Amino acid sequence: MDTDDAIESLSALAHPGRLAVFRLLVQAGTEGMPAGEIARAFNTPANTMSTQLAILTRAGLIRSRRASRSVIYSADYGEVAGLLGFLMQDCCQGRPEVCAPVLQAASCCAPNTTAKETTS
Amino acid sequence: MDTDDAIESLSALAHPGRLAVFRLLVQAGTEGMPAGEIARAFNTPANTMSTQLAILTRAGLIRSRRASRSVIYSADYGEVAGLLGFLMQDCCQGRPEVCAPVLQAASCCAPNTTAKETTS
DNA sequence: GCCAAATTTCTACGAACGTGGAAATATGGA
């Protein structure tokens, strides 16, 4: 993840419609959702939604696969991880407690950790 | 953190100059850095930098405090935490391993955890 | 091959953003 990648991802998410789409796909999980169904979920014309999905895809935030006539989109969690790492790079030079809140926010679904509810 | 807050934070960061400023302040820690020094660090006119700092401040990503003639800016890590929580809300309905990469990325400086280097 | 369904590409217009000059405002020293 370099600056250009980060800008592309952040710009893609900095739009109410696209942000909503991405969050919907995050919740949809690996199974994903067809383009038409996404467009219908937000009452958006198919061509407009196609543009938004293309922008999210170019940013690496979502992936697509074809299933017969439909194109299924799904979230790519790795891109968020990369973005977070880029943003918080060298955040805690000797003082781990400084960026502890971020760690807490990420542990929503930790496999081995007790998820604390400290959403500041 | 609601949608509007998230959009404001993401928009603020979706700009090469502001992203660089925020990352600089993340690394500067709680001590922070005066506006003039930040402007000089990027060879940016003071008024332009002032505008960028104002945008980051309005988004809640940085704070400012006055120290005599200077205004010191510093990063607000909590906003990143909130943003991350908002993005990944309900990311792992029953399948914690799905969004594990994000947790890994956040554990750069975990106080109690062994930081693994799996930057995807 | 022909038609319908699903999605994408092309295009253009209005809206929002980024930049920095000039002027205004705050702070501290003499």
Added chain:
DNA sequence: TCCATATTTCCACGTTCGTAGAAATTTGGC
């Protein structure tokens, strides 16, 4: 009070973004 320093606000220009109509493309059924 007067001046220098530090930062911010005002403003206007050019550039980029968002949207959706129309047309093109891909896929599957018959």
